[in-house]
Amino acid sequence: MKIATFNINGIKARAEALVTWLREAEPDLVALQEIKSTDEAFPHEIFEGLGYFIETHGQKSFNGVALLSKLPLEDVERGLPGDDGDEQARWIEATVVGKRAVRFCGLYLPNGNPAPGPKYDYKLAWMERMRARAAELLASEEPVILAGDYNVIPQDEDAAKPEAWREDALALPDSRAAFRRIVNLGYTDAFRAEVEGPGHYTFWDYQAGAWQRNNGIRIDHMLLSPQAADLLRGVTIDKEIRGRDKPSDHVPLVIELDA
């Protein structure tokens, strides 16, 4: 099963480019972030026409996540537990049954800038809520995938210019520690299970020629439960599409799972 996560930065602006990529890559299961759309305004029919089931958790203008799947999406849950007052659409999960049942979570973790400040406090609180949900999911002892835009640069080697991110919410020590607290529950960073060393990025800013200078960061991740990590057969970053017309500032991270 080919599984991807892709921050598309607006479904209305990206529908055409997304269809092109889906036709080429033919993923079975995709987590989308930053749909920037309400559920009603999301162009479901375009993706249903490509043979995907689709579930969205959107809001007007900002944030918003969605799941696309060639197999039915079962037991869909929207919203990250732990704060009934949180109105930001950043979490959706569902079960997909192939050879194995997989619990697939799509997440758009808060950016957190400027730090310090209320947005950074929200990011860290959100990460603690995510840790609690990740721990619950581990207890199922089933394959679990936490896929999305984490807005966390895990280590200096995950940035072309780490010094430029020293004071940024994506790289501050508290952000990295909160990310490690989730990993250390027993999850595997799928990309780092397969690839060592610097120079691998999933995001290049639109500004200052970041793509042309390869000034990127690795902030889109898939964390795998032990039962999912056992099934990992490969990982790729579809970097090439960043150079196309009207690209997202992120590119897809794709894994092959024997499920």
Next chain:
DNA sequence: ATGGTCGAAACTCGA
């Protein structure tokens, strides 16, 4: 040190 670019939607904010 600054400004540089996008998307959604509205005359600005979030990234």
